[in-house]
Amino acid sequence: MTRSDREQRLYDIWDDSLSAQERELVDRARAFCQEVLVPFAQMAHRDRLPMSKAVVRAWAATGLQGMQTPTEFGGQGASYFTKIRVVHELSRHSFAAAFSLNNSHSMVTMLATQTAPGIRNAYLPALLKGEMVASVALTEPQGGSDLGATRTSAKRADGGWILDGEKSWITNATISDLAVVTAQTGKGTRGIGRFLVDLNAAGVERTGAHAVEVGHAVGAGGLKFTQVWVPEHHLLEAPGEGFKRTMESINGARIHVAAMAVAALERALQQAVDYCSERFAFGKALIEQQGLRWQLADVANQLEAANLLVYRGAQMVHQKLPAALAAAHAKKFATHVAVPGIEACMQAMGATAMLASTGLARQLAEIKMAGYADGTTEVQNERIGGLLKGCYGT
Ligand SMILES: Cc1cc2nc3c(=O)[nH]c(=O)nc-3n(C[C@H](O)[C@H](O)[C@H](O)COP(=O)(O)OP(=O)(O)OC[C@H]3O[C@@H](n4cnc5c(N)ncnc54)[C@H](O)[C@@H]3O)c2cc1C
Known part of the structure; x- marks a missing residue:
């Protein structure tokens, strides 16, 4: 089926914003997940292990550590949209592992683009190879x-x-x-x-x-x-500039965390839909039972809304427009719907959802962290509340 013959899928809106080279970076991220990230996330959870330098080096070897570093400094020069699309691929498997690798990548971008040549030359080569990590x-x-x-x-x-x-x-x-x-x-x-x-x-x-x-x-x-x-x-x-710069960069980070929540929910919905299409009860596939399909339709509805809020925020960051309000809405909504949404998908899968092989119970617990990192839900409320008069008043 060609794109024009089918309904738009969740990530189409993102992929349409990428160049062919940027889409190839997303493919690399997908391959990295199968080869490295998924086995690592399972092991890290089972053995209670933090991110390892070996995984960071494997990530760096794909070139994705430098995806936003300008090409003249040895990076890929890709867009913010690419960064989001790459983290979708990572976070759908593990919010925690994706957060760690993204944090490391964001620091590389920051040191490549916002520091003086002396610092950049001293650290960037080792950071791009994953030989050094910054926080x-x-x-x-x-x-x-x-x-x-x-x-x-x-x-x-x-x-x-x-x-x-x-x-x-x-x-x-x-x-x-x-x-x-x-x-x-x-x-x-x-x-x-x-x-x-x-x-x-x-x-x-x-x-x-x-x-x-x-x-x-x-x-x-x-x-x-x-x-x-x-x-x-x-x-x-x-x-003084330090506070200002931190606040400027926080909008991009918030939209990014929101995208991670979207990806975690998207994967849970995919698993629930696949499972319910093949599992039968009372003579019908579960997906044909109205009560259950409505439950998953609610999840799909919130997922689409969260994705669009994240996309709107990403457009504003990409265009360097004021994005505090858009980032707060995206982060609040996406992280807020992900927890009950994953839980609803698990409910639709019955006891199978609790099997470690599905990764769902782990992901549900991991995604709770999205509500704290880069500003809590209450901090987003404060941001939206502070802009009520200016943005919604007459
Ligand atoms: C996975 C993860 C990774 C992280 N990585 C980093 C990192 O790399 N670097 C880093 O510096 N930090 C990091 N953090 C910390 C994160 O930024 C903080 O957890 C966050 O800023 C909240 O701070 P806190 O946990 O100290 O909560 P507190 O600030 O102590 O707040 C406690 C509670 O009070 C609420 N609250 C606070 N102020 C108000 C208010 N005015 N009105 C209403 N409610 C309010 C909060 O929303 C929260 O619910 C990370 C956190 C997590 C979970």
Whole structure:
């Protein structure tokens, strides 16, 4: 059947936005999932293991670690739409493993495009090969939503800065070599700077992976800084700009997490539809039982709406338009419908849904994390609420 003869499928809208080369990157991501990500996600869950450098290297070997890095710096120069489409492929199998690899890829893009040549030349080649991994460290043990309350301090010292403080919930903390760390240089949001910290430097302690019940593959853990000296050129922006830059990049990250939730739900629906088409009860395929097909129709309906919100947000990020509201709507809605949606798909599959081979119970637990990462649902509400008058009032 040609595209014009069939109804539009969920990812068509995305694939239509990609070039042939970008679609080939999506194919590479699909192959990587079968060969590496799926077996790793199952093992990481079973053995409670964080992301490994070997998996990051295998990911980097596909070229996808540098998918958004400009070609003149050794990357693929692909679009934000490609990044989203690639993460669909990863996240439909494991939100946790996809989150870890995406985090690592996003840091490569950031260091390739937003840092001075000195830093780029020093680290980019190793990062692109997966020989080094970088993280972003904002959240602290006392709280993550209120970035303005950052307690990690940065004080001027000869030729640089001295950092003291603690960070928690840092994705890939167990394997990272570098971290972009937010620290307070004065007071309030205007004092917040972003520093590139070598995690093998004196005074840096990794406090280990958090003892999570699910989602070990994220490799989330703590970092402690005691009198860590950071050279002046590792201050990525002037204090104050650090907060602004973090807020600017958060919209793209939120839309991305929303896309991951869409992909997890899409895979659960696919599994439920396939199962219910082949399983019979009371003389009919389950999919022909009205009560059950309506239940799955509700899931499909929310999935389509979430996908369109994510697509609208991605268009705005791609066009460099203000995207705070679109990102908040996409993240809130997609992460909100994914949890009950996956649960409904599992219900339609009966006890089979609980088999480890389906990956559904694991994915249901992993997707809960999407409601926290890159801003909680309540933080999205605050963002939407703050824009009510401006965007919906007369
Ligand atoms: C899988 C995963 C990966 C992560 N990776 C990273 C990472 O790489 N780097 C990093 O820095 N952080 C990371 N985080 C941390 C994440 O950014 C924080 O969990 C998030 O910002 C929320 O902070 P918190 O958990 O400290 O909750 P808190 O800020 O303590 O909030 C607790 C509760 O209060 C609610 N709340 C807060 N303020 C308000 C308000 N004004 N009104 C109403 N309710 C409110 C919150 O929504 C939440 O429900 C990760 C988290 C997860 C789950």
